[in-house]
Amino acid sequence: MWALGVIVLWLAVWALTKGNDTLVPAGRELTDVQKSLGGFRDDILASRTDNPLIQFTYDLGSGFTSVVDWFQRLLSIPDFPRPVPQIGWLGVTAVATWVGLAIAGWRIAVLVAVSFLSFGLFGYWSDAIDLLIVTFVAVGVSVLIGMPLAVMVGTGNRAVNAVTNTVLDIFQTMPTFVYLLPIVLFFGIGAAGAVVCTLVYALPPIIRIAGHGIRNVSETTIEATDSAGQTWWQRLTKVQLPMARKTIVVGLNQTIMAALSMATIASYVDGPGLGRPVLDALVKNDVGGAFVPGMLIVVMAVMLDRSTTAASEYSEIAARGGLDLRLRRIVLAATAVPVLVAIYLSRTYPWAAELSDLGWTPKVADAVDSFFVWFTDSFRGATQGFKDLISSLLLNPLQSLLAESPWWLAAGALLALTVVFGGVRALVPTVICIAGLLYFGLWHDAMVTLNMTLVGTVLVMLLAVVFGVAMARRRGIDLVLRPILDAGQTIPPFVYLIPVLALFGPTRFTAIVAGVVYAAPVAIKLVADGVKAVSPSTIEAGRSTGSTRWQEITKVQLPMARASLVLAANQGLLYVLAMAVIGGLVGAGALGYDVVLGFARSEEWGKGAAAGISIVLLGIMIDRIARAAARDTAR
Known part of the structure; x- marks a missing residue:
């Protein structure tokens, strides 16, 4: 209820002030901090012989x-x-x-x-x-x-x-x-x-x-x-x-x-x-x-x-x-x-x-290409519809709230939500991270990246709960899915980035889907292990009262595995955020694009370094809030 109150107040002030003080960068102009980071690189390169x-x-x-x-x-x-x-x-x-x-x-x-x-x-x-x-x-x-x-x-x-x-x-x-x-x-x-x-x-x-x-x-x-x-x-x-x-x-x-x-x-x-x-x-x-x-x-x-x-x-x-x-x-x-x-x-x-x-490689590659062409032709319409649905329901409204709020409003709301979810212990690192985001001059891009990370995490947790509960309740499903999840964790992200790009086009949603594919295996395993660890005697006690299968899942197993759910959400957030830079390669923009630009162009190195540090600050802030929430949940 406290969180709902903060969000309602945020929306009310946002309706009156949106579009003001959003700290959108003025074209390609670099801030003094970004210029100093670029100067640091130049000094290092110039001193290679005597440093x-x-x-x-x-x-x-x-x-x-x-x-x-x-x-x-x-x-x-x-x-x-x-x-x-x-x-x-x-x-x-x-x-x-x-x-x-x-x-x-x-x-x-x-x-x-x-x-x-x-x-x-x-x-x-x-x-x-x-x-x-x-x-x-x-x-x-x-x-x-x-x-x-x-x-x-x-x-x-x-x-x-x-x-x-x-x-x-x-x-x-x-x-x-x-x-x-x-x-x-x-x-x-x-x-x-x-x-x-x-x-x-x-x-x-x-x-x-x-x-x-x-x-x-x-x-x-x-x-x-x-x-x-x-x-x-x-x-x-x-x-x-x-x-x-x-x-x-x-x-x-x-x-x-x-x-x-x-x-x-x-x-x-x-x-x-x-x-x-x-x-x-x-x-x-x-x-x-x-x-x-x-x-x-x-x-x-x-x-x-x-x-x-x-x-x-x-x-x-x-x-x-x-x-x-x-x-x-x-x-x-x-x-x-x-x-x-x-x-x-x-x-x-x-x-x-x-x-x-x-000569096996060309044959396998041709078969994969044929399947890829068939799959994209068959499902492109459905994937485009799914992209439009998620964009209209989640992505666009949340980005408008985060990125179009004045910086002081968004920062204040994030601090208030930190206190609600993580308590005072999470407040200090959040203040430091928000101050760092403002210092490095990429506040607007950081809010866009945070928006994509939050939407990606929602999708990850939907998959984690559905498949995690199924794996915990059915051993056969676990035996089938676990090797697939192992492969999902080890296959290079770039391999599945091209199919995702073909299905959804070069947009921010492509980056979100790639992040979901990367983060979902970890979250699904955590939820499955947490639900599986619920005491059998507790489940039997629920069944003895005549609870249905749905009640058993929602009233017993998921509440008892709440700590695992919080941990899965925390890891999902961090894994989705870790794909931010790769998302910058497929049209996501924001901090990921800034890092890629700094890597590709020496004159943008300072901005790329600032964007990289900003991603780290976002990750630490999210991690600290989630950890504090997990401790409170455990207690």
């Missing part, structure tokens, strides 16, 4: 480039004067399969072998191995940096955790395109830029999740071992890390998934990998050509996800004596012999060094 910071970052980037280049010449590209890599496809596939057998068993070994063969048979062997190299270099550095920070988060005091969480929030709310600007500035393009941008995106999950696991080790266990006189290091290495191993593996798993999801974005800075053919195909509007390498990224993600999870379970079974270790050593030693033979053959014979392309 110690630039020299350090360039040296670090050269180190990354050297490591990636060494692995490439070993595994994926010709090592001149050899016309092929040092180890060809047969040797690499054999080694990877043997490693899968050693760490996770024969099922994972078969999965790894099939995955590696698919890379070569579809003609993308070098690109796939390059992506694996960049991923593992970035993940390796993430573990080296992230695990000490995770230990600090898991064992540190509240002040340390607050600072660390703030930095991680900035990393996770910052759209990937935004930090390409400073990364190119400090590290250059190529393998170095690809590794660094992948590292920045992949680092937060392992810090957060591993730190959470260490922090939640039973205090009773720690006290019991402390009574034996152990040191801090012994407590960490003998108790906390072993007991948090499952959670740490989950963090590693999420770090690998995050690194793979950067494949296409890294290609914008000339990074090697499967992202490059995806981007090349999309530039030519070739949906089928982008589909094949995009699906291979999904195959790689599934392979690595299942391998890390199975490796953790396999090692735990071995530690408990559930495996015959002597037989295992014999099997590994015996299978190592054909692996060594495969390596020798791949170094000696051309057929074992380069896998012949069987």
